[in-house]
Amino acid sequence: MAKKVALLQGNQACAAGAMYAGCTFFAGYPITPSTEVAEELSISLPTIGGKFIQMEDEIAAMAAVIGASLTGAKSITATSGPGVSLKQELIGYACIAEVPCVIINVMRGGPSTGMPTGPGQSDVMQAMWGTHGDHAAIALVPSSVQEIFTETVRAFNLAEKYRMPVQVLFDEIVGHMRERIVFPEPGELEIINRAAPTDPPETYKPYDATKGQVPPLASFGSGYKFHVTGLNKAADGFPTTKAEYVDAEERRQVNKVNDHAAAIESNEEYLTEDAEVLVWAYGSTARSARYAVNELRKEGIKAGLFRPITLWPFPAKRTAELAKQCKAIVVSEMNLGQMIHEVERAAKGNCTVVGEFRVDGEPINPGQIAAKVKEVM
Amino acid sequence: MSQRYEIRFSGAGGQGLITAGIILAEAASIIEGKSAVQSQSYGPEARGGASKSEVIISDAPIDYPKATIVDACLAMTQEAADKYANGIKEGGLLLLDADYVQKTPVGNFKVYRLPIMRIAKVDVGREIVANVVALGAVVGMTGVVSREAAEEAVLRKVPEAFKELNKKAFNLGFEKGKELLN
Numbered sequence A: 001m002a003k004k005v006a007l008l009q010g011n012q013a014c015a016a017g018a019m020y021a022g023c024t025f026f027a028g029y030p031i032t033p034s035t036e037v038a039e040e041l042s043i044s045l046p047t048i049g050g051k052f053i054q055m056e057d058e059i060a061a062m063a064a065v066i067g068a069s070l071t072g073a074k075s076i077t078a079t080s081g082p083g084v085s086l087k088q089e090l091i092g093y094a095c096i097a098e099v100p101c102v103i104i105n106v107m108r109g110g111p112s113t114g115m116p117t118g119p120g121q122s123d124v125m126q127a128m129w130g131t132h133g134d135h136a137a138i139a140l141v142p143s144s145v146q147e148i149f150t151e152t153v154r155a156f157n158l159a160e161k162y163r164m165p166v167q168v169l170f171d172e173i174v175g176h177m178r179e180r181i182v183f184p185e186p187g188e189l190e191i192i193n194r195a196a197p198t199d200p201p202e203t204y205k206p207y208d209a210t211k212g213q214v215p216p217l218a219s220f221g222s223g224y225k226f227h228v229t230g231l232n233k234a235a236d237g238f239p240t241t242k243a244e245y246v247d248a249e250e251r252r253q254v255n256k257v258n259d260h261a262a263a264i265e266s267n268e269e270y271l272t273e274d275a276e277v278l279v280w281a282y283g284s285t286a287r288s289a290r291y292a293v294n295e296l297r298k299e300g301i302k303a304g305l306f307r308p309i310t311l312w313p314f315p316a317k318r319t320a321e322l323a324k325q326c327k328a329i330v331v332s333e334m335n336l337g338q339m340i341h342e343v344e345r346a347a348k349g350n351c352t353v354v355g356e357f358r359v360d361g362e363p364i365n366p367g368q369i370a371a372k373v374k375e376v377m
Numbered sequence B: 001m002s003q004r005y006e007i008r009f010s011g012a013g014g015q016g017l018i019t020a021g022i023i024l025a026e027a028a029s030i031i032e033g034k035s036a037v038q039s040q041s042y043g044p045e046a047r048g049g050a051s052k053s054e055v056i057i058s059d060a061p062i063d064y065p066k067a068t069i070v071d072a073c074l075a076m077t078q079e080a081a082d083k084y085a086n087g088i089k090e091g092g093l094l095l096l097d098a099d100y101v102q103k104t105p106v107g108n109f110k111v112y113r114l115p116i117m118r119i120a121k122v123d124v125g126r127e128i129v130a131n132v133v134a135l136g137a138v139v140g141m142t143g144v145v146s147r148e149a150a151e152e153a154v155l156r157k158v159p160e161a162f163k164e165l166n167k168k169a170f171n172l173g174f175e176k177g178k179e180l181l182n
Helices: A010-021 A035-048 A058-070 A081-097 A124-129 A145-162 A172-176 A243-258 A283-298 A316-325 A339-347 A366-376 B017-031 B078-084 B116-124 B127-142 B147-157 B160-181
Strands: A005-009 A025-028 A051-054 A075-079 A101-109 A115-119 A138-140 A165-171 A178-182 A267-270 A277-280 A303-308 A310-312 A328-333 A352-357 B004-012 B035-041 B050-058 B070-075 B088-097 B110-114
Touching: A005 A010, A005 B017, A010 A035, A010 A075, A010 A101, A010 A145, A010 A165, A010 A172, A010 A178, A025 A035, A025 A058, A035 A051, A035 A075, A051 A058, A058 A075, A058 A081, A058 A101, A075 A081, A081 A101, A081 A124, A081 A165, A101 A145, A101 A172, A115 A172, A124 A138, A124 A165, A124 A310, A138 A145, A145 A165, A145 A172, A145 A178, A165 A172, A165 A283, A172 A283, A172 B035, A178 B017, A267 A283, A277 A283, A277 A316, A277 A366, A283 A303, A283 A328, A283 A366, A303 A316, A316 A328, A316 A339, A328 A339, A328 A366, A339 A352, A352 A366, B004 B017, B004 B078, B004 B127, B017 B035, B017 B050, B017 B127, B017 B147, B050 B078, B070 B078, B070 B127, B088 B127, B110 B160, B116 B127, B116 B160, B127 B147, B127 B160, B147 B160
Parallel strands: A025 A051, A025 A075, A075 A101, A101 A165, A138 A165, A277 A303, A277 A328, A328 A352, B004 B070, B070 B088, B088 B110
Antiparallel strands: A005 A178, A101 A115, A138 A310, A178 B035, A267 A303, B004 B050, B035 B050
């Protein structure tokens, strides 16, 4: 049987991906340019007995998502930069309490209310360092409608596997544009469900590192009782200030991601084998970059594209290798230079790193990128 | 058809031009199996203001989703014409609503005029289908998708009770568009 196809907005594909992943809970507060994610889920969640709640604000929405996840429900919220700013305290809470959840950030211009209907890519550092304290972060940056679907599914998988919040960031352009999507059949994409505890309720400890880097999380309502707090805690979940516990827990929570960075990493490379100049771009900007690379190749310029799909953890190893191969890297992003700092750090001076930025609410067009490549040749 | 064909629909917010773009993209990508991307830009207003919807159609996968050089542009209002009737390629096509655009944008492209709103109101009977009249005219003039595919895409989009109305609007627009080329 032919697969189901449709012309969908990126935001609609995100909601469809969440449903495919087994999401049963959404809480959020509408905000342009993310609202269609909520709108779609408000229609589809009730059809499977899931819950959709429009909360009084973004902070409450994040709290509801954490609470729902603690009952075992795959949970999601969708917002834009201003909403993510408000959620930061609770994102940190989900990090330390190790509660799986997915946060969708459809990026617009900023800071603050910024430009609601214009695209931006200026929340990419916030995805890593928005909440205070040492913590691991996973952030995915799809660049097509189809990829928004698959990366939303992957976000749920990673959230459940590593027991943590995972962010999916795409700009307004990809969120609002419509493209054909081919829906994967059930079972076609991997779905990771939460590991159930093997200990009985009497001896269960929610942060027992002897159970592995990611201890199993019991669901409230299944007979398990345990303490959840934002404080540093011992294996049983109760607060502690004992140095050995605090240190070990902090390191475990960061290493559970960093030790598996290679498995979480996902990139696309286009014409990089013989590239002399590399364009490093993500999201909708990577689409402009690909167009520019094709135009440059027609002129005999050996340009290539590196497109991270996992933005955090940062693809340092591959970026470093390409920095040794290429004369220059052009980092193009719809902000005034954020990921370029990470690229420079990875390049370690092995090649020139320059930026091509734009923050006027217009997309970075292929001509801009091509001109910058020629400038550094 | 060249590899990449770019169409821009522009007018006042609420005139249904984003819908016209979506229908065209559906005709190309879902019915004809080509690659198509539809995007839009709009202001914070829910109604009024100038809005545009762009459709890129290609035989190959589409990377950059916005217009680079427009093959065909529609402007339903003066504000839209002033703001969006630019970046049209040499020898390209600009279709204006004959009643609502007085000042014609200047450029190296062919300008056509059709009283789209009037056709919708007087000939079809409902002003609300002006976007479908416009879509019909653009398809008739450009042939970027087949008449059958576009009509099917229109009918898929509208509720049963409005199918005849929209069919009439599309076909009238298509015929009038074709006539303009003669």
